Amino acid sequence: MSSYQSLDIKRRSATEFTPPAIRSTGLEVAKLIDVSKCIGCKACQSACLEWNNLKEDVGVNVGVYDNPHDLTPHSWTLMRFSEWDNPDTGNMEWLIRKDGCMHCEDPGCLKACPAPGAIVQYTNGIVDFISENCIGCAYCVKGCPFNIPRISAVDRKSYKCTLCSDRVAVGQGPACAKACPTAAIMFGSKTDMQEQAARRVEDLKSRGYANAGLYDPAGVGGTHVMYVLHHADKPEIYHGLPNDPKISPLVNAWKGGAKLLALGAIAFAAVGAFFHHTVVGPNKVSPTDEENAADLVEEAENGSPQPEPTRAG
Amino acid sequence: MIGEFSRRQFLRTAGAGIAGTTLGAMGFGGAEQALAQAVRPFRLAQTTETRNTCPYCSVACGIIMYGLGDRSRNTQASLIHIEGDPDHPVNRGTLCPKGAALLDFVKADTRLKHPMYRKPGSDKFERVTWDFALDRIARLMKDDRDANFIEKNKDGVTVNRWTTTGFLAASATTNETATLTYKVVRSAGMLVFDNQARV
């Protein structure tokens, strides 16, 4: 309920028409992750686990710094480390990216979700999973262009970063952004974050990163979690950040207008059948048919040859 | 009437209720439903805040501890969350991965709760009272000090030292603890005395 009071709903999963969010303030929020400032300390992971009371399993070392090794139902954010040899400078660069929900303007998860209200997008841009409505079908996983949602084996609910909607609702920033020691994670209005990013890009360019830029992919309508990248021309070097993410055409086909067409086809078939019945009438067996059959049976029983039936039906 | 009835039945079985529900598919269903999604209520709204300093490194970040309980007589306070202090001039609300998880330090499973004692040669700890532990420690100290205290060195200079018992102090304790520790240790004549400062 509080979502209606403080963070009006812009989109709601599996709901064709959401009531207009008349209380919208028009303020869209965004988290800006400046990869060039990030020291990979995992304070964001720690703060996320603590704020959301998540208990992740203690894992093992598999030869990398990434722990846990992937996002999980309990780890909604994760530092991903990539050692990249820069062919231009000959230097190795250690690229560290905080992975997690991008809070797309056009969220694939929401599009794919079949459960009404299990995924909502508030007018401020936050995409939130509402567990009580979640049915655990994992369609959101298929819908997401960034491979973010994870289904809990315990309660079969889907989980991901909420952008701390509970904190934002009372005027605070997300826990990760607050904790981030180097201000590599900033939080504010999307326009402010874009301006901030522009300044950062300028600074990076002055330091020789000619391709520095903001990652706010248009393919998903822009995101409410954006990255400042030193090599924005090659997002994939940051542990496989998609180059041009968009909702898969397969998902669009699956979840698009074809759905109504399909239902229409079913309805048409049913209605068509009804009218066929009305027009043609039932296909009834006539008494003649019965007699013909009876004759046939009789003849067979009598052992006489079977003439061709002659009676009309 | 019978024909009418059978038509309906036909629709239900053949069309699996499509006709009725295609209407729903046009979007009249969701709008009527009470939308019950809820943002998790902000969980620090009614907690008691206490200022502290992160006990780990020497940046000494300011932290705010959020406690259950309003300090009234009959409620026992309990920590539920710890976060950076936005006023603090150094950390300005930020915390590192250790500081951000301080709550789990306070509440660690391996926090010690009772004095334990291990007998010589034993392979286990046993729980003892504070009085037992403190009496025994003081006795062992005194016996060792009386046996090994050096009042004068071989040149006859008063040295008043006790070097057979040593003390490692903790550089995460407060200055006040350190002050009291220093007084107790030095007044006994101990010289084997150190802390993490040169490790």
Next chain:
Amino acid sequence: MTNTWQDIKNTDLVVVMGGNAAEAHPCGFKWVIEAKANRGAKLVVVDPRYTRTASVSDFYCPIRPGTDIAFLGGVINYLLANDKIQHEYVKAFTNASYLIKPEFGWNEGLFTGYDETKRGYDTSSWDYQLGEDGFAKIDDTLQDPQCVYQLMKKHFAVYTPEMVERICGSPKDKFLKVAEMMSECSTPTKTMTSLYALGWTQHSKGAQNIRGMAMIQLLLGNIGVRGGGMQALRGHSNIQGLTDLGLMSNLIPGYLNMPTDKEKDLGAYMSTRGFKPLRPGQTSYWQNYKKFFVSFQKSMWGDAAKVENDWAYDWLPKLDVTYDVLRAFDLMANGKMNGYFCQGFNPLMTFPDRGKITKALSKLKFLVTMDPLETETSRFWENHGEYNEVKSADIQTEVFQLPTSCFAEDEGSLVNSSRWLQWHWPAVKPPGEAKLDTEIMAQIYLRLKAMYQEEGGKLPDPIVNLRWPYANPEDPTPEELAKEMNGAALADVTDPTDPTKILVAKGKQLDTFAQLKDDGSTFSFCWIYAGCFTESGNQMARRDVSDPGDAGLAPKWAWAWPVNRRILYNRASSDVNGKPWDPSRKLVYWTGEKWGGFDVPDYGPTIRPEQSVGPFIMNPEGVARLFSRGMMRDGPFPSHYEPFESPVANVIAPKIRGNPAARIFKDDLVALGTPDKYPYVATSYRLTEHFHQWTKHVWVNAVLQPEFFVEISEQLAKEKGIDKGGWVRVWSNRGSVKAKAVVTKRIKPLMVDGKPVHVVGIPQHWGFMGKTKKGFHPNSLTPFVGDANIETPEYKAFLVNIEAIASGPVA
């Protein structure tokens, strides 16, 4: 730290060498990022590993562990050879112009005065030439071959870029780039700051590493200015406080020294502590030593410390040798100690050569641990399979494990790296029966006192007369103790120039150490803390965030020693005439009548510039020392020595391999490994996900970095057939550990003196207690060798071997 954390934002160049600030001090490191983002500052990282600090650097240069002095010497040589020094600063504020005794010299890796049997120097030749007036001789032209400047030039000439590359394995072009970036800060309007930590201290020549950089900072004119300075990023939350309070074998609170056997009475003790100025008119603030000392004695023994008994001088134990931890455990291992207390300390997983530590603890009669958490030390007698292979039945040590409070449950002050004393408050009660450390110490003391009163015994006086003025003697409060640290007047303290004027009335808290007396009329447990808890209240609890001039000082937040000064030597932020070197970064300057500015001047507030009083008021010469005289045991200039375990010879002085004055015992010398058996250089360090062995008890941190590992280069992994994430065994001449292998591009083999040297990185956060997977600590491998000056063990450079193994340890 000479400056504050926030002041780092004012710098133009951050050099992180001998540390890994981003990982070990992330929230302090934010100010580096601020400087980069808002000032366009550059960050340079010099480290054997490409660390997380390096990941945000503008320039990274690799270096072989334990060769920092060669690198820094190379920079000094570069600055001097290219005349990239801040001349005015160097001339006026350092001892560059001071003439050194002609007998001083350097030959074949040794300074004059070495005594091999003592492993130490007679430092008498390492001093100034004194004139007949008793003052040091100087040559303002810096041309005299015996002046410090010329001696420096000569001493560091050997550290050419080629030599740096040969010793450190740092490619010449990269070294030159770093040197060039540093040299740009020799103008008065560009500053550089140095962030370092245990990457410099944990060497057999740790103190000299730091001196190397301090000298560079002096040559560049960067000490005492905003955005400059030497930032020792200290490890623990109150390690600064415990150092200030002298919880070390040889210290009295406030950096006074414990007396030694040679100082049989107070007169003898004070005779070497006169601190007569070495140049005319200098402040030489240590001349007040006796006031600090007497006030300390009064706080210890109150009325029982009086002029008649030399202020109870005899009750202080006298040192015959320094009882640092290496000595303590050596004594213990040799059966010469019976009891040991570990208050929040885990030596089993801390001190070098774990095998020796276990042996030492096993020989104790009793061990007392006081800790909020389980420690490996308190269970050193418990068998944990390969992780702690001991036979409990053979260990006769009585062990007491006392549960204490943690930060959330206690009240008091901690001193951060920039010397701020910050007060904190408790939120909850300790769990179970756990007690505050103060109560435990009081309880032990009261029992001991009662026994001495009842039974008598050896010298009961210092115990039974210990000043114990607490309202509840059983449990002194933090506030009472804080007031005691600060000190108060025991009698009315009057103005020396006007005896009718009472500065502090009897019984009142002191405002500053300037009010201290050597006649017993004041007491102060720690003179540098005087002012922290005055009559106007607890200054450490102040929470005013204002920051005039956005200088990064926050002068009304908490309280900094000394006298709430935020940047040390801040007088040096202005030139000899008192004008700021950089008008855009004013700090303390001459206003025409007095010294003003944003900070409390580190200087007599009304000393006029033309009086030529040096800004380094604690030194008798009033200037900073490029030549350290006899203050360092291992030389007045830093000089390259190899680590005690090193893959190569010392190319500077082939006969002297390791620091000739470093602490090492005979048995431990034998335990050193050689490069034929142990060809790889190992170094130990922290990871950002953990804090020592504490956070392995913390669920979240166990999740973030769950299991012990070592880091090696892809080349070494290939050579040894080691898989990423596979098990390896790493062993030294002292022990062996098993770990997962992190194979990385971030460590690369270095070409040292023509041959490749591989580095094995070993983080230090695991043990056999807690939430993480069980693991080992590098101390199973490290040598029992300590720095020459402060005995810090050499954890940062030693030799190991490595091999792939099929499976992990058996618990």
Next chain:
Amino acid sequence: MAIDVERTSVRPLVEHTVIDRYHAKARVNHWVTAITFTLLTLSGLALFHPGLYWLTAFFGGGSGTRAIHPWFGVVLLMSFSLLFIQFWKHNFWNRDDTQWVKQIDDVVKGDEEHLPELDKYNAGQKIVFWLMALFILILFCTGLVIWDQYFHGIVTIETNRLAALVHSAIAICAILLLIVHVYAGIWVKGSVRSMTQGNVTGGWAWRHHRKWLRREVRGAEPGGSTEG
């Protein structure tokens, strides 16, 4: 009524001319399949379109629907497999079937006299049979892939997306096919009893499957039992 009476009086035996078409095993099998298919349709459509989400109420809510739908699928596959084993031989295509398809206009009009004599199944039924077999196989395979609870991660997310698309598209086709099948059963009077009582009247068989009737009457069945 009058006609019935008249008929009864003229040919008392006619009403009793019944031909067995499906024995009990086949009928149970069919209805298990039919019910499962219906449940799958309902639960599937509930998750297919939000407008039908209310159908989840029949399955214990959204999570219940999500959980049980694939199990219905498993039952359907097994049940349909049994049907398949019984019926596949009767569903081979022949020339008559082609002719039947050519005369689909007559079929739709109910004018069967000009159609070739048909064996047990007409071409429409055969098409339904084979298509349904194909659809169920596809639905099962794609369903398995998107059955996240047990088969998470066995294919890539992109393959998963394809599977979901194919699953829903085929499901719609299958439902359309079902409508045809059910309507045919309703339209062609006398058909339903074959699956309820197991037999048809002789007249029904004469009218719709005369070749089958003849063989039945001869008692000789080249392919074994006529009962499926």
